[in-house]
Amino acid sequence: MDVLENLFTNIALYARNLLMEWSVSYSVIELVILFLAIIGILGLIVLDALILVWLERKVVGFIQERPGPNRLGPAGFFQTIADTLKLLSKEDVVPRSADRWLFLLAAPIVFVPAIMLYAVIPFGKDMVAVNLNVGLFYCFSIASLGTVSFLMAGWGSRNKYSLLGGMRTVAQMISYEIPLLLSVLGVVMIVGSLNLSDIVSAQRNVWFILIQPVAFVIYFIAATAELNRGPFDLPEGEQELVAGVYTEYSGMRWALFFLAEYTNLVATAALAVTLFFGGWHGPWLPSWMWFFIKVYFLIFIFMLVKWTYPRIRVDHLMHFGWKFLIPLSLVNLVLTGVGIEIYRVMGG
Amino acid sequence: MSVSAIVFWIIAAVILGSAISVVTAHNLVHAAFFMVLTFFGVSGLYVLLEADFLAVVQILIYVGAVAVLIVFGVMLTQRKEMAQTNAFSRHKWVAAFLVILLQILFGYAVTHTPWLVVDEAAPDTTVGLLGEMMLTELVIPFEAVGILLLVAVVGAIILTKGARRIL
Numbered sequence A: 001m002d003v004l005e006n007l008f009t010n011i012a013l014y015a016r017n018l019l020m021e022w023s024v025s026y027s028v029i030e031l032v033i034l035f036l037a038i039i040g041i042l043g044l045i046v047l048d049a050l051i052l053v054w055l056e057r058k059v060v061g062f063i064q065e066r067p068g069p070n071r072l073g074p075a076g077f078f079q080t081i082a083d084t085l086k087l088l089s090k091e092d093v094v095p096r097s098a099d100r101w102l103f104l105l106a107a108p109i110v111f112v113p114a115i116m117l118y119a120v121i122p123f124g125k126d127m128v129a130v131n132l133n134v135g136l137f138y139c140f141s142i143a144s145l146g147t148v149s150f151l152m153a154g155w156g157s158r159n160k161y162s163l164l165g166g167m168r169t170v171a172q173m174i175s176y177e178i179p180l181l182l183s184v185l186g187v188v189m190i191v192g193s194l195n196l197s198d199i200v201s202a203q204r205n206v207w208f209i210l211i212q213p214v215a216f217v218i219y220f221i222a223a224t225a226e227l228n229r230g231p232f233d234l235p236e237g238e239q240e241l242v243a244g245v246y247t248e249y250s251g252m253r254w255a256l257f258f259l260a261e262y263t264n265l266v267a268t269a270a271l272a273v274t275l276f277f278g279g280w281h282g283p284w285l286p287s288w289m290w291f292f293i294k295v296y297f298l299i300f301i302f303m304l305v306k307w308t309y310p311r312i313r314v315d316h317l318m319h320f321g322w323k324f325l326i327p328l329s330l331v332n333l334v335l336t337g338v339g340i341e342i343y344r345v346m347g348g
Numbered sequence B: 001m002s003v004s005a006i007v008f009w010i011i012a013a014v015i016l017g018s019a020i021s022v023v024t025a026h027n028l029v030h031a032a033f034f035m036v037l038t039f040f041g042v043s044g045l046y047v048l049l050e051a052d053f054l055a056v057v058q059i060l061i062y063v064g065a066v067a068v069l070i071v072f073g074v075m076l077t078q079r080k081e082m083a084q085t086n087a088f089s090r091h092k093w094v095a096a097f098l099v100i101l102l103q104i105l106f107g108y109a110v111t112h113t114p115w116l117v118v119d120e121a122a123p124d125t126t127v128g129l130l131g132e133m134m135l136t137e138l139v140i141p142f143e144a145v146g147i148l149l150l151v152a153v154v155g156a157i158i159l160t161k162g163a164r165r166i167l
Helices: A005-023 A026-063 A079-086 A099-120 A135-143 A146-156 A158-192 A198-202 A212-225 A251-276 A289-309 A314-347 B003-024 B026-048 B053-078 B092-110 B127-135 B139-161
Strands: none
Touching: A005 A026, A005 B139, A026 A079, A026 A251, A026 B092, A079 A099, A079 A198, A079 A251, A079 B139, A099 A135, A099 A146, A135 A158, A135 A198, A135 A251, A135 B053, A146 A158, A146 B053, A158 A198, A158 A212, A158 A314, A198 A251, A212 A251, A212 A289, A212 A314, A212 B139, A251 A289, B003 B026, B026 B053, B053 B092
């Protein structure tokens, strides 16, 4: 079990020792290790997307009482690979009146913050690419960059549905960013640190979902809205906006938006696990395996919610965010502060 | 040249290039997106100075929020032809003269200020210190900024909804 537990840290150690023997300078070794971490994260993202697209189709199938993909490979698992090949071979269409550079750049740029999120997440014991002391804050500021690329796509397409979709995305993401940040502050107040590794190690005995259940519910709802996933998928509401910001995109550029959504989904679930479900803590199994079990369980819940509830109306969305979630998260914050103070008085 | 110096010059080139593009772009939307790039470059400078917290705040406040608000403002007040929205001034030589004068002034201020040099290493985490200062020493400016923002929010609501419908 120890071999499995330390599998990835041992690979890093082995690479480090090998480079030491070749008498490479210290800074170059650090760069190589960082490069290895980036390759690992990219591999993880691609693998996750392959699994998640298949899983989502299967979950929808289950909910709607139909089999889902079932022809290619075991339980239709290779369907995603076939679809990816099809998307890669499609023509890259740019509308004639589009704002060419904004249109072309939006799809790659939407992917950048999604990848950057993975740098600070502790995947297992001693498994974090960059141990940043403002890790949590970094995550939210990077996530807020997503709005820029959606604006670029919505504006660049020169299509009224795209622009409306882009505007809705931005309005929704800005509104739900506030409860998202406020809900997490309770955890930060208890731990007294913004470092994600510290937050994980503070949950050695008790998961924060037991201390901060309201915060987790707020986080879950606001994160669903940030991800633009159902029931908050208004930016691409087919019945009103054709496909929102994605209307003019086809082939691999469209697939990049899709891939970014799944990358963000995994990152959001990973952050939730880190903040509320004890991160990589768990008995018997290796730490990173626990982490991924928890992440996939949470993603499964996200999928169930998406395909169970109907889409919320746009004005209801704003009312719910500003008049219910934000006050609730503020109350939670005050109660947490009082609770910490009472605990301190009782304990000391 | 050391690695950090090379990185500095690359970042500086990005900041200056995009800042010039903000002014010279004919399309106001493009100018706004170049502004996002400028802010991003500045946060890169903060990372280079190992001021992690400041870099993250720069991205969250300026890139995330202000840039998006600018783009919103631009889109809602557009004219028929987007290519002509970034208005140009006719007095460009006067402007250039004033800018050069200002730059000389800045240069003089930077080179002639007796900067306080401290031997201590930079603190590892600045978040706690900053938070403590905001709630003790700087509590009045902090609250004043809060009130200012509240007034702005109320003003924005009244502007869009109309005072009579609210009161």
